[in-house]
Amino acid sequence: MSQRAGMSVGRIVAAALDELDEAGLDALTMRRVATRLGVQLNTVYFHVTGKPALLAMMADALLAGCDRAPLPLAWPDRLRVLATRLHDALLSRRDGARLLDLAHPDGPRGRSLGDALAGTATAAGLDQPGAAAAARLVVYAITGVSRDHGPGRTTGDDARLTFTLDVLVDGIAARVPATAARRAEDDLARRLRPPPPATRRPRGS
Amino acid sequence: MSQRAGMSVGRIVAAALDELDEAGLDALTMRRVATRLGVQLNTVYFHVTGKPALLAMMADALLAGCDRAPLPLAWPDRLRVLATRLHDALLSRRDGARLLDLAHPDGPRGRSLGDALAGTATAAGLDQPGAAAAARLVVYAITGVSRDHGPGRTTGDDARLTFTLDVLVDGIAARVPATAARRAEDDLARRLRPPPPATRRPRGS
DNA sequence: ACCTGAACACCGTTCAAGT
DNA sequence: ACCTGAACACCGTTCAAGT
Numbered sequence: 001m002s003q004r005a006g007m008s009v010g011r012i013v014a015a016a017l018d019e020l021d022e023a024g025l026d027a028l029t030m031r032r033v034a035t036r037l038g039v040q041l042n043t044v045y046f047h048v049t050g051k052p053a054l055l056a057m058m059a060d061a062l063l064a065g066c067d068r069a070p071l072p073l074a075w076p077d078r079l080r081v082l083a084t085r086l087h088d089a090l091l092s093r094r095d096g097a098r099l100l101d102l103a104h105p106d107g108p109r110g111r112s113l114g115d116a117l118a119g120t121a122t123a124a125g126l127d128q129p130g131a132a133a134a135a136r137l138v139v140y141a142i143t144g145v146s147r148d149h150g151p152g153r154t155t156g157d158d159a160r161l162t163f164t165l166d167v168l169v170d171g172i173a174a175r176v177p178a179t180a181a182r183r184a185e186d187d188l189a190r191r192l193r194p195p196p197p198a199t200r201r202p203r204g205s
Numbered sequence: 206m207s208q209r210a211g212m213s214v215g216r217i218v219a220a221a222l223d224e225l226d227e228a229g230l231d232a233l234t235m236r237r238v239a240t241r242l243g244v245q246l247n248t249v250y251f252h253v254t255g256k257p258a259l260l261a262m263m264a265d266a267l268l269a270g271c272d273r274a275p276l277p278l279a280w281p282d283r284l285r286v287l288a289t290r291l292h293d294a295l296l297s298r299r300d301g302a303r304l305l306d307l308a309h310p311d312g313p314r315g316r317s318l319g320d321a322l323a324g325t326a327t328a329a330g331l332d333q334p335g336a337a338a339a340a341r342l343v344v345y346a347i348t349g350v351s352r353d354h355g356p357g358r359t360t361g362d363d364a365r366l367t368f369t370l371d372v373l374v375d376g377i378a379a380r381v382p383a384t385a386a387r388r389a390e391d392d393l394a395r396r397l398r399p400p401p402p403a404t405r406r407p408r409g410s
Numbered sequence: 411a412c413c414t415g416a417a418c419a420c421c422g423t424t425c426a427a428g429t
Numbered sequence: 430a431c432c433t434g435a436a437c438a439c440c441g442t443t444c445a446a447g448t
Contacts, residue, residue: 004412030441040414042443047412051441101306101352129361133368140349141342147306148341156334163338163380171376175368209431235422245433247424252431256422414447421440428433 005039009047012037013057017093020058025095025102030054052103059100060107062089067116073188075123076169082117083142083165090146097147114139123187124172125180134172141168210244214252217242218262222298225263230300230307235259257308264305265312267294272321278393280328281374287322288347288370295351302352319344328392329377330385339377346373 016033023032030051034041048054066085071078090096104110117135126134141164149157176184221238228237235256239246253259271290276283295301309315322343326336346369354362381389 007412029439031439041441042415043413045442129364130368133365134372136349136353136365137346137369137372140345143349144341144345159334160338160341163335164342166380167339167342167373167376169376170379171372171374174375174379175371212431234420236420246422247434248432250423412448414445416444416446418443419441422438424437425435426433427435429431 005037005043007037007039007043007047009057012044012047012054013061016054016058017061020099021094025098055099055103056105056107059103060105060109062093062096062099063105063107063109063113065089066109066113071116073191075120075184075188076173078120078123079117079138079169079172080165082113082120083138083168084161086113086139086142087146087161090143091149094151097143097149101143101147121172123184125176125184126172127180130175134168134175138168210242210248212242212244212248212252214262217249217252217259218266221259221263222266225304226299230303260304260308261310261312264308265310265314267298267301267304268310268312268314268318270294271314271318276321278396280325280389280393281378283325283328284322284343284374284377285370287318287325288343288373289366291318291344291347292351292366295348296354302348302354306348306352326377328389330381330389331377332385335380339373339380343373 012033015036016028019032019036020028030044031041033054034044037044044054048057063086066089067082069085071081090100093099114135117138118131121131121134122128124131124134142161145157145161145164149160173181217238220241221233224237224241225233235249236246238259239249242249249259253262268291271294272287274290276286295305298304319340322340323336326339327333329336329339331339347366350362350366350369354365378386
């Protein structure tokens with residue numbers, strides 16, 4: 001019966017994710033989270049505004065690290081890696097995909113991943129609204145694929161992810177005007193050339 | 206206080222959809238549906254298994270007619286028309302997109318639309334698993350676009366739908382092997398030739 | 411500031427009847 | 430068969446205190 005339970009938002013979010021894994025999204029309850037933490041219901045409410053806020057923080061936590069590790073430079077590979085990491089993240093917890101589109105994450109990790117995706121589409125040569133739409137489209141597609149990915153790992157599931165990524169990459173590539181595509185390629189080539197060469201001096205001077 | 210209220214599943218689903226329009230998905234309650242029908246709560250439960258079943262039937266009703274009216278023969282146009290109709294259907298009711306991915310519709314209209322989309326992808330030249338994946342992808346994308354479509358009609362919303370459809374059509378086209386694409390084109394050309402010519406008789410007989 | 415105990419106004423679902 | 434009335438076991442959220 002200690003007065004101080006040493007509670008924190010971080011511990012609450014972690015416990016809520018564990019409860020999600022065990023009980024599923026439909027059975028996820030503020031009371032169950034409190035019970036799991038060995039604490040009174042209102043202790044949770046002291047640290048967290050309410051259930052929607054908790055769900056948003058859970059969704060955001062799920063996306064942690066999706067855009068952390070080093071990414072390939074070429075935009076198609078980068079898009080594939082980002083999308084695959086999102087896919088893995090959503091499958092790492094039970095009902096992860098349902099959680100994501102129930103409470104779309106405005107948190108830092110969600111925005112960071114969205115920015116990384118939009119940046120990748122920009123690198124492909126899309127303009128700003130196009131890149132934003134492409135980033136959303138990737139999230140829609142991956143969330144859907146993850147949601148329908150049954151708990152029993154069917155062999156066709158990886159094929160569906162691959163197919164989806166192929167369609168998206170080819171579709172985005174086709175939306176890039178020829179001039180923008182060439183400029184994006186030049187950008188990439190310039191970044192790949194190991195030492196950026198100084199402006200060449202005329203031979204005789 | 207009439208004993209017979211003349212209740213039916215159809216009236217209940219219609220009332221639930223009206224209640225959805227007025228109150229939104231979060232406030233949609235079995236009791237509110239009953240009240241709207243001027244009937245006791247358990248009258249609803251007599252005709253409907255439970256709330257999940259009602260939501261599924263609502264989602265299915267939302268999809269009615271998406272694949273009814275005549276469709277263009279060429280697969281890109283057909284895909285665009287089907288997807289646009291789905292988009293319109295999801296926007297025709299408040300929280301329509303959220304309803305759809307909360308209770309994905311196994312009902313007849315949902316399957317019918319899914320079959321129409323898969324058939325369109327098959328007409329493009331995709332094999333069976335590819336066509337199924339493409340059909341799902343279209344639904345994921347349109348649902349996402351519709352969900353993020355704010356209640357205030359922004360001018361950029363139609364542009365986002367167009368962009369999304371462009372990416373999907375181009376991406377699907379790129380996934381079709383060259384031989385399958387030519388066969389699909391031949392199929393279409395054969396169907397467009399107005400009178401199917403009888404097998405030509407040898408000149409002399 | 412941090413946590414408890416108790417309550418409020420709901421909710422989905424079910425049970426026992428009525429006609 | 431169709432509908433009512435009343436209840437059960439919850440739920441998210443809040444209020445009034447304690448230390």
